[in-house]
Amino acid sequence: MLKVGYIGLGLMGKPMARNILKAGFPLVVHNRSRAAVDELVAEGATAASSPADVAAQVDVVFTNLPDSPDVALVALGEDGIIAGAHEGLIFVDNSTIKPATARHIAAQLAGKGVPSLDAPVSGGDVGAQQGTLTIMVGGPAEALETVMPVFRAMGKSITRVGDAGAGQIAKVCNQIMVAAQMVATGELLILAQKAGADPQKVVQAIKGGAAQCWTLDVKPPRLFAGERGPGFKAYMQAKDLNIVLDTAREYGVPLPATSGNAQLFSAMLQMGMGDLDNSAVIGVIEALANEKLNIP
Amino acid sequence: MLKVGYIGLGLMGKPMARNILKAGFPLVVHNRSRAAVDELVAEGATAASSPADVAAQVDVVFTNLPDSPDVALVALGEDGIIAGAHEGLIFVDNSTIKPATARHIAAQLAGKGVPSLDAPVSGGDVGAQQGTLTIMVGGPAEALETVMPVFRAMGKSITRVGDAGAGQIAKVCNQIMVAAQMVATGELLILAQKAGADPQKVVQAIKGGAAQCWTLDVKPPRLFAGERGPGFKAYMQAKDLNIVLDTAREYGVPLPATSGNAQLFSAMLQMGMGDLDNSAVIGVIEALANEKLNIP
Numbered sequence: 001m002l003k004v005g006y007i008g009l010g011l012m013g014k015p016m017a018r019n020i021l022k023a024g025f026p027l028v029v030h031n032r033s034r035a036a037v038d039e040l041v042a043e044g045a046t047a048a049s050s051p052a053d054v055a056a057q058v059d060v061v062f063t064n065l066p067d068s069p070d071v072a073l074v075a076l077g078e079d080g081i082i083a084g085a086h087e088g089l090i091f092v093d094n095s096t097i098k099p100a101t102a103r104h105i106a107a108q109l110a111g112k113g114v115p116s117l118d119a120p121v122s123g124g125d126v127g128a129q130q131g132t133l134t135i136m137v138g139g140p141a142e143a144l145e146t147v148m149p150v151f152r153a154m155g156k157s158i159t160r161v162g163d164a165g166a167g168q169i170a171k172v173c174n175q176i177m178v179a180a181q182m183v184a185t186g187e188l189l190i191l192a193q194k195a196g197a198d199p200q201k202v203v204q205a206i207k208g209g210a211a212q213c214w215t216l217d218v219k220p221p222r223l224f225a226g227e228r229g230p231g232f233k234a235y236m237q238a239k240d241l242n243i244v245l246d247t248a249r250e251y252g253v254p255l256p257a258t259s260g261n262a263q264l265f266s267a268m269l270q271m272g273m274g275d276l277d278n279s280a281v282i283g284v285i286e287a288l289a290n291e292k293l294n295i296p
Numbered sequence: 297m298l299k300v301g302y303i304g305l306g307l308m309g310k311p312m313a314r315n316i317l318k319a320g321f322p323l324v325v326h327n328r329s330r331a332a333v334d335e336l337v338a339e340g341a342t343a344a345s346s347p348a349d350v351a352a353q354v355d356v357v358f359t360n361l362p363d364s365p366d367v368a369l370v371a372l373g374e375d376g377i378i379a380g381a382h383e384g385l386i387f388v389d390n391s392t393i394k395p396a397t398a399r400h401i402a403a404q405l406a407g408k409g410v411p412s413l414d415a416p417v418s419g420g421d422v423g424a425q426q427g428t429l430t431i432m433v434g435g436p437a438e439a440l441e442t443v444m445p446v447f448r449a450m451g452k453s454i455t456r457v458g459d460a461g462a463g464q465i466a467k468v469c470n471q472i473m474v475a476a477q478m479v480a481t482g483e484l485l486i487l488a489q490k491a492g493a494d495p496q497k498v499v500q501a502i503k504g505g506a507a508q509c510w511t512l513d514v515k516p517p518r519l520f521a522g523e524r525g526p527g528f529k530a531y532m533q534a535k536d537l538n539i540v541l542d543t544a545r546e547y548g549v550p551l552p553a554t555s556g557n558a559q560l561f562s563a564m565l566q567m568g569m570g571d572l573d574n575s576a577v578i579g580v581i582e583a584l585a586n587e588k589l590n591i592p
Binding site: 099122123124133134136137138156157159160161162165166167169170172173174176177178179180181183184185187188189190191192194195196197198201202204205206208209210211212213214215216232244247248250251252253254255256257258260261263264285288289290291 | 418430434475485493500510559585
């Protein structure tokens with residue numbers, strides 16, 4: 001059975017690491033703050049002192065960190081994974097970072113004989129807890145085959161999109177659609193209410209037609225219940241949209257809709273709503289329209 | 297059994313009228329151009345000489361016309377439905393028009409004792425042919441109860457959203473989400489391809505997660521097959537988005553994302569793509585990015 005390392009035990013990483021442990025894999029963990037490490041050690045994991053120390057002890061080492069520079073440092077820095085490289089090691093990054101960074105890390109680690117998989121996820125903290133995440137994978141097919149039993153402990157839909165970086169490109173594409181749906185949901189709920197219709201009835205009427213989407217299924221009931229907490233934090237959505245726009249600029253693809261949506265999430269952060277759910281972007285539309293969504 | 301009239305036998309109206317006929321309702325039809333009338337007469341309908349003439353002969357008279365002024369004229373003009381008003385008549389409009397116009401027509405006809413239902417639909421020409429449309433209804437509940445057997449011949453999801461105009465408000469909301477998904481689909485497919493990933497694999501990877509929607513399920517396979525014909529014509533999507541923006545202005549709701557999406561559909565028309573499917577808005581992104589979606 002594969003020995004697994006997990007570095008980065010945040011809102012997503014901790015429940016994902018826990019599911020690996022529950023599936024019976026020996027687990028070595030590392031995290032900047034100690035509390036999450038202690039929690040998983042109490043459940044049977046062992047603690048390591050650095051990313052290099054984790055890598056040296058395991059067959060597969062995962063990272064789940066906030067942004068591109070964090071992953072680059074943990075993978076390639078002093079005491080990083082590269083310093084613990086050994087034959088048979090596979091590197092997997094569950095973070096959402098720039099495809100270009102993923103490709104750079106993969107190239108550097110390949111130089112030490114370590115294959116890499118970029119494997120960002122979608123499905124939020126609930127998906128992480130329940131092991132029902134969607135995992136988008138870039139990198140060598142053989143490495144994915146080896147790691148697949150571990151992925152199965154974390155997600156229900158696992159798709160290899162292509163070579164290094166392709167998983168991150170899929171995640172970029174995912175965030176284009178998710179942001180569009182979140183903003184559209186906010187706009188339509190506030191317009192429905194201010195125009196004199198019942199927003200709940202409107203959602204009921206349209207969710208079975210061409211407008212059907214996961215967002216309309218899942219988010220309005222929470223908004224109608226007055227719940228705007230995460231879920232998926234708005235500042236992470238904003239960070240991901242920056243990755244989308246950086247990537248689009250790099251490859252020369254103007255994104256007229258997504259660039260506007262990114263501005264609305266940027267406004268959301270300025271308005272002090274960064275720790276709320278991404279669906280709480282409706283708060284920006286509320287402010288613009290001077291109309292609060294009623295709690296039925 | 298209700299005697300039914302249907303005025304406006306276009307891309308949507310003709311198959312919807314046909315399904316009413318197939319369900320066994322006696323049907324009287326009227327249309328500006330004669331060919332569609334002859335077709336339905338050959339299938340068992342009878343022709344009438346004017347909207348007033350249709351209304352005078354039936355229990356329920358439907359309209360399905362391009363835009364707000366068309367419906368206002370056919371409902372309230374000389375030789376309009378109002379001129380054929382009689383006890384027991386119910387007016388139903390399947391067009392997508394401004395909620396304010398729907399409310400005005402309903403008020404005028406109520407003055408003649410005729411209840412009105414605004415009942416725009418979603419689901420495209422395929423939904424119209426198969427009788428699987430989503431129907432969003434505004435108006436009196438008793439009138440809807442009377443007309444329900446006819447609606448069941450046309451649609452699978454029939455929801456009363458509220459009083460007069462509420463069906464049109466729901467349709468406005470529907471188009472906000474549909475436009476957002478169409479544009480996002482175009483942006484993500486072109487970005488995926490230009491960034492070096494396989495757009496088909498990307499769609500496969502993300503369609504089961506938080507990005508899931510009817511648009512991602514239905515439209516990319518057609519685009520990958522090189523099919524950009526309607527479906528739902530872009531100039532109708534553009535017209536509907538004008539209704540969305542007019543309604544939003546009327547009720548004081550800024551729509552930062554939808555206003556941008558409306559501009560992209562406006563560009564699509566200028567670029568000569570108005571008769572294509574709404575998903576062909578990807579053509580605008582292709583032009584901006586100077587990158588054509590490959591046909592695999």
